[in-house]
Structures are given as C-alpha cells and as structure tokens.
Amino acid sequence: MIIRPAYFGVRPAMMAIAPSFTALYQPTLPLPESLRGSVVAIGNFDGMHRGHQAVLEDAVQEARASGLKAVMLTFEPHPRTVFRPEAPVFRLTPHAEKAHIARAIGLDAMVSLAFTPEFSSQSPDRFIEDMLLGAFGAHNVISGYDFHFGKDRAGTPDYLRAQGLARGFGVTIVDMRADRSGDAVSSTRIRQALEDGALNPANQLLGYRHFLTGTVVHGEKNGRKLGYPTANMKLPLNSRLCEGVYAVKLVRQDGSLHNGVASFGRRPMFDNGPRVFEVHIFDFNEDLYGEEVRVALYGYLRGEARFDNLDGLIAQMDQDSAQARGILSHSKPLSELEERLWG
Template identity: 55%
Template sequence: MLKPAAPAPQAFQAIPSLEAFPEALRGAVVGIGNFDGVHRGHQAVLEVVRETAKTLSRPAIALTFEPHPRTVFRPDAPVFRLTPEHAKAVLIEKEGLDGILTLPFDRAFAGRTAEDFVDTILVGRLGIAHAVTGYDFHFGKARAGTPDFLREAGEERGFGVSIVGRLGDEGDETISSSRIRQALADGEIVLANALLGYRWFVESEVIDGEKRGRELGYPTANMKLAPETRLAAGIYAVRVNIDGVLHAGVASYGRRPMFDNGAPLLEVHVFDFSGDLYGKRLGVTFVSYLRGEETFDSLDALIAQMDRDSEEARAALASIRPLSPLDQALYDLPHARQA
C-alpha cells in the first residue's frame, strides 16, 4: 500500500502586521526579540524555537519590531542597524523558521502593558503554543514584561516558555548587538563577523556617481548606506552578489578626502566584471578590513595603492571558508555560482 505523500513545505512568510497574520500559523512556537544582527546569541534563541516546534509539531516563527525601539525613543540618535528589516527576514529564513511577524513599534505600542501584550497579541491573536526569549528581553510598559513575568503568564494561560541564557564568545565576553556595532565602527570586521556567526552584509541600490573610479582604472558601483551607519571608513575585501552570482571585489567606504570629502559613500570595485549596474540592488559582504581612508600626494600614488589593495583583497578572498552553516546558507542561492 502506498504511503500518503508528505505535505509540501510551506514557503517562508514575512508578515508585516497582526492584521496580516495567517490562521495557518496560529499555535506556533514564537521567538520574541528585536533580533538586530541575528547574531550567535539570537541564533541560540532561534535554535530553541526550531527544536521546540519540531517536538510539538508546530510552526516556528520569530516576532520582532520595527523600527528599533531605541530609535523611537531617541529619534535624534537613531540606532545603527546591523540588519534592517529585509536582511533580518533573510537570516531568519535561513535559520529554518516558517515566518517572521514584524509589529510596527511606536510610542503607543510601547505604552501597552505586559499583560495586554500577552493577552491580546500572544494568546488572542497568535494563539501561541510556546514562547522563547533571551534572558535579557523585556517588553511592555516600563519594561514590566520580564522573563519571570512571561513564565508566570505562560503557566496561567496555558503556553510553554523557554528563556535562553547568556551566550559568551570564546573569551566568555557576552555577545551583543552593541558590541558588534562597536567592532564595525572600529574596523574590526573579523571580530564582528565572528560574533555574528556569518559575514556582515549590506544591501543597497547602485546610484550614479562622479565616475572618478573609471578614470583611475577602477570603475565602481556606488551605494549609499543608512545615515546612521557607523562602519569604519577605509578599504575592505568584499564579496558582491549580482543577480545571484557571487563576485570578488574591493570596496571603499568613506568621504573621499582626495576629492570632495562629501557624505559617506560605499564604492565597490568588482573584479573582472563588465556591465551596467546602475539601478541594481547589490548585496555586499564584508570579509576583511585592509586599511583606513587616506590622502595621497598624487593620483599616481593613489592608483599604486589601489593596485596593492586589489592584490591584498584577492588574496584574502581566495582563502575564505564558511564561518558556520548559516554563513554557508547565505551563499547557497537558488542559482548562485562563484564568478
């Protein structure tokens, strides 16, 4: 007798609001947090979500918030986002969850009590089977939704709760989004990547530029990053995703002190590539930091340094290996190949 066919796997769902939440995902195991960076500490939370969902035969989803709460409370000092909304969803999907629910966050939402968050959202709308959070996650008005509060709420309302403890790095220093932001600001890209568990990447549209790179023999794809980006100015070895094809390259981030000293710009030179990139959305992954931004006595001196930068970037990129299964999964694109 033939066995019934296994149900087809559901496509990952990025859900922008409670109103759009599908009934098929009610009763899920839900990981709750900001998840900016989806770093190794967050991945530990998502692993518990995934394994608990498997045990309970339930969907697995992440519940997060946009914009970042700190940006709402201090709009004059917006948070340098490690993973804007789309990048966060990409990483959550690669972590094997069924979806991500993003709740719009504003001061009115922040004023909801912890009890209301549990009763109206977790129980009423989502009908959760189990909640998973990190040890330091708080929610609700005055941050009253502590891990202990969530445990007690689960016992009273009939859903399970798992609290994931602190995760330290190899030196037992806590892995945190703030620490990763500081590492990127300091040019410590290798440290930032080690804490993330994958190589940090940005996505942006290529814009028209001054075409100085072309005149110097190094045509570049120019991209603006968010104004609050605190990436160290300098030269980086990078990998570039162009239409699902991965290319090696070298990039400059900064104000171009040899020329206009203007607003920060990411300028990417893709090795051995010819073609029109204007208007395309590229993914740029940062592999290593080569040097800081400098001025030179002449254009010839600048070009000579760019030649050395390119050689160093090629060497750095020739020997890289995946940092983790997640890092590998980011490059397992449906039609990707290595250029």
C-alpha cells in the same frame, strides 16, 4: 518552562530551510490564519548574532518536533531609535537583512511589528493577551535571557514564565551565549567593533560576515577614470561603519557571488562629500544600475587616506586589490549559516 543554556561554538545542527517563507512588515491584525498556533521566538534581534541564533534555532527545533510553524516576532524601528530619535541606533540588520537570515536559519515566517510610543506604553499583560495569545495563539514562546517587553520594560523573563503557566502556553528562556573570553555576545559589542574597524571580531560574534543591502546607483564615475569602475550604494545615515577599504563579496539577485574591494568614505582625493559605499568587482563588466545587491565584508584593509597625486592613489588601489584577492581566496565559511546565506 525550560531554561536552556547556549555557549559559543556549541550549537545544534541546523534544520532544513522551510519550503516557503513569509516576511510581514508592520502587519495589521489579524495575522494570517496559517501563523496561528506557532512556536514564537520574540526579541529585537538586531544583529541576528550567535546569541540570537540560539533563540531562533530553539524555536525551529521545537516547532519541527511538534509539527508546528516557527515564527520570529520582532519590531521596527529599533525601540532605542523611537525613545531617542536624536540618536538613532546604528542598525546591524534592518527588516530585509533579518528576513534573509531568518529564512536561512529555517524559520517559516518573520513578523515585524510597528514599534511606536503608543505600542511601548501597553502593559505586558495586554501584549500577551492581544498579541501572543490573540493574534498568534502561540503554542510556545521563546526569548533570550535579557528580553523585556511592555511599559517600563516590566515584562521580564520571569513574568513571561509565570504567564505561560497561568495561561497555558509553553515558555523557553535561552540563557546567555558567551564567547571564549566569557563575555556575552551582544549587538552592542558588534556595533562598537564595526565602528572601530575590528571586522574580524565582529564577524566572529555574528557567526557570518556582516553584510549590507542596497540598490546600485550612479556615482561620479571617478573610479572608472582610474581603471577601477565601481558599483555605488548609499548606506543609511545612521550607519557608523568604519570608513576605509574592505575586501568584499557581492551577491546578486540571481545568487551569483563576486569578489571585490570596496571603499566607504568621503573620497578625500575628489570632493570630500557625503559618505558613499563603492564596490569594485574583480573581472566584471556587467551593468548593475538599479539592481539590489548584498555586500558581505570579509576583511578591513586600511582607513581612508588622501594621497599626493592620482598616481599614488592608483598604486594604493592596486595594493588594496591584491590584498583583497588574497583574503578572499583563502576565506572559508564561518558557520553553516553563512554557507546557507551565500550558497
């Protein structure tokens, strides 16, 4: 059993991306035989932030050293959403985003289990017996210092260590990852920062620019009339991203990267309707309708506003575009992981 501390800014060199990657969503048992005997990193991992990366990088390193596969075991939907459906969690990295980051980190597979009230009611012992040993035949299990599992969260890191000793599998507990102020890197802090429009602090905690994934849909074409055609995406209803204007980079399925400026809100100059995320891509005139894209947020420019007339709105959009171009032209990757995500 190993307790390994991890501190902000101190991290091992990233391992090579696995030649193949498997992402399973709510799989039925048994799992593919190829995943048995793996090093299993377990957690909710919403955010895939620097603290989570410490756990996952440990799994990759231990797996490579042992000639095994590294697997990330997580849960969908987020447990807090199951326990409090009236107040669903503002998700930072749903399944698709988690898988994209997991592959960039170097994991071989990601398994997302269906988290239900029935699943949450099982004992920690049964979870270990049925899942970690039965389904995975885990060689080693790695978790963060604050991960709990099983009914009433009775499965603690200490319990997991004791079970590893008794049942013959290795256990690594990765200690808290802190920022330079000494505060823990956490999904809660990142969610609050994104809600407040504090994008730079959120991105620093993540270790990469926060990004959104969605399919481009038809909108009202108001931007086109103003000389600013947009690619529109609908964000999940539980998104609490701060409304306003952002400097962004859009990534297409072919891997091409495009600079732009985005607005998220209710379009107070037009219909003040449901919130829509609209991206204007600089120097671009191709059709994106129906294409799934990722949009990375590089800078928060201002809040949403209403202007006296359309000329005032267009003048502000011109300023927003110039500011976004300036931010994007001077941007550098926040980490090796970010280079892999968009490279």
